[in-house]
Amino acid sequence: MLKAQYSHRGPVPQDVIEAVPFEAPPLLPGQVLIEVLAAPINPSDLLTLTGEYGLLPPLPAVGGNEGMGRIAALGPGVDSLRVGQRVLLPIGGGSWTSHRVAPAQGLVVLPGEGDPKQLAMITINPPTASLLLSEFAVLHPGDWVIQNAANSAVGGYLVQIARQRGLRTINVVRRESAAEAVRALGGDVVLVDGDDLARRAREAAQGAPIRLGIDAVGGTATQRIAEALGEGGVVVNYGAMSREPCQISPAAFVFRDVSLRGFWLSRWFQQASPQRRAQVFGEIAHAVAAGTLSARIQATFGLDRIKDAVAAAAAGERDGKILLLPNGPV
CATH class of the missing domain: 3.40.50.720 (NAD(P)-binding Rossmann-like Domain)
Structure with missing residues (x-):
């Protein structure tokens, strides 16, 4: 397992991030282990690395704020999900990782069809x-x-x-x-x-x-x-x-x-009702899964090339998103 971690911030975002090995902790009641399939690099992620964003996590931190994955294991008492289902990663908390532990409650289940790379970009x-x-x-x-x-x-x-x-x-x-x-x-x-x-x-x-x-x-x-x-x-x-x-x-x-x-x-996330959030994300997920809503992708990288990926995302005049595929091609 790998995660892209940073312990300080600086003006050149690729200089502060690196891929480090880790072991997932044992699952507690109500938790699931998610195998991360795809996670984009957004401008807000770069500003978080440089310290210029409006909300900065405590250090050390794992980069990234959105992505999607597949349920790899269920903790005790989890009966609302099943292994193999595709879900959105909870926003924030670090998405540039091969695996992530998350509470089962509140996870958004994604359609079984649709390009994982496109579905990984629907949160922001x-x-x-x-x-x-x-x-x-x-x-x-x-x-x-x-x-x-x-x-x-x-x-x-x-x-x-x-x-x-x-x-x-x-x-x-x-x-x-x-x-x-x-x-x-x-x-x-x-x-x-x-x-x-x-x-x-x-x-x-x-x-x-x-x-x-x-x-x-x-x-x-x-x-x-x-x-x-x-x-x-x-x-x-x-x-x-x-x-x-x-x-x-x-x-x-x-x-x-x-x-x-x-x-x-x-701020909208904080103020919108759960019903309104579900409505917005439901409409978007359906359109993306159906192929009627998409984004251009310029390049994909593995986590072992996180510095190259962040540098590519920070470069000017790109023609599409930079995505991480932490567990290989999807």
């Missing part, structure tokens, strides 16, 4: 995309939404979910080479970011108001999204790829009633 990015589209503005089929970082994992899911809901998307990327992949997912309009973004976005919408703007970049990119919105539009920020504070002109607030909101999935 797909619900983020879904909730960004539903929690901040009343949208109807035919309405326009604009987002930057459209070639990111969240951006890709958002394009697909918006299309399924009948919404139209204006998708902003930093380079033309990233545009075709967004179009292939169903993006209605793809624009390269720039000073005249708002004009080009309004022209693409043909005068229809753009009601919702989604910003993962911060800095002056937030202002460009705000300028594209119609009166009363909402900008929702969920990331800071620029590492800069969001900037919006007071004129947007005062004269066009644009508002700026923030979204953090961890």
